[in-house]
Amino acid sequence: MNSTNFRMPARRFATVAAATALAAGPTALGGASAAHATGEQGRASAVVLRTGLDVSLLGRTANVPLAVALNEVEAPRSARKTALTATLDGVDGGRPFSVLAAETADAKATVTDGTAEATTELAHAKVHVPGLPLLSLVEIEGVTSKATCEAGKTPTASSNLLGAVTVLGRKVTVTAGGPTDVKVPGVGEVRLDLSTNATTSRTAAATALQLRVSVDPLKLGVAAVEGTLTLAKATCEAPSAPAASAAPPAEAKPQGEVKPQGGPAKEAGLAETGGGSLTPYLAGGALVLLVAGGAAAATARRRG
Secondary structure, three states: OHHHHHHHHHHHHHHHHHHHHHHHHHHHHHOOOOOOOOOOOOEEEEEEEEEEEEEEEOOOOEEEEEOOEEOOEEEOOOEEEOOOEEEEOOOOOOOOEEEEEEEEEEEEEEEEOOEEEEEEEEEEEEEOOOOOOOOOOEEEEEEEEEEEEEOOOOOEEEEEEOOOEEEOOEEEOOOOOOOEEEEEOOOEEEEEEEEEEEEOOOEEEEEEEEEEEEEOOHHHOOOEEEEEEEEEEEEEEOOOOOOOOOOOOOOOOOOOOOOOOOOOHHHHOOOOOOOOOOHHHHHHHHHHHHHHHHHHHHHHHHHO
């Protein structure tokens, strides 16, 4: 019983081993398939208005930061906001203070396959700061900005000023060649930078209008305001370009007559049998069977 049970597993082992060798051969030689790398998704952001102002109230006895962001959106998750006013509490005797009012105030950020893009649009807008409730800090007819970042391409940034700009009640001409200074005696000073655009190999940023503000109408017994104000800004970062997949190795094609190397074909044993893509696997399986058969024969001799 023991020898019978011993023989059967040995034969089964030889058969299974040969089948395993034949099945595994192509996989072992072929190698694993190439993986496709997934790059970063990319980013985009847009904002209609952002302030970084310090407000000194009551003869500089109290300092209040005026940090407001209107319609600020960010992606990968595509977003859009179109609020038309921005208000602030705590700087006007407890009453809501209107920082910006506009007919159009649109900010949009999107990230799709291979592209990140942000756009802003502001039209017929007035910006106020504490201390000047009746006089606008700046009035604009329209500004736009756009930043586009596409994988594998050069990012682009653009901004446009549409129509006139009025600063502290004075209509001014703003150019992209340099800052424009507006000074109003007894009220304050504003410096404007138009169309500040910048790009790198993967990023872009477009700002339609940047203002440096210093307003100190002390004769009116109100507030002093200093800081920066940004109108219509768009930024983006390009998604990473997907890694190229490895091309499969090309099969060798016969080119003309191939002469055997190292000796006659009959001596090499290739003329009658030929050499195909399955030859290494068949040879491996035969070797396993040969070894298993030899072990079985040796066991039989010992039993005899």
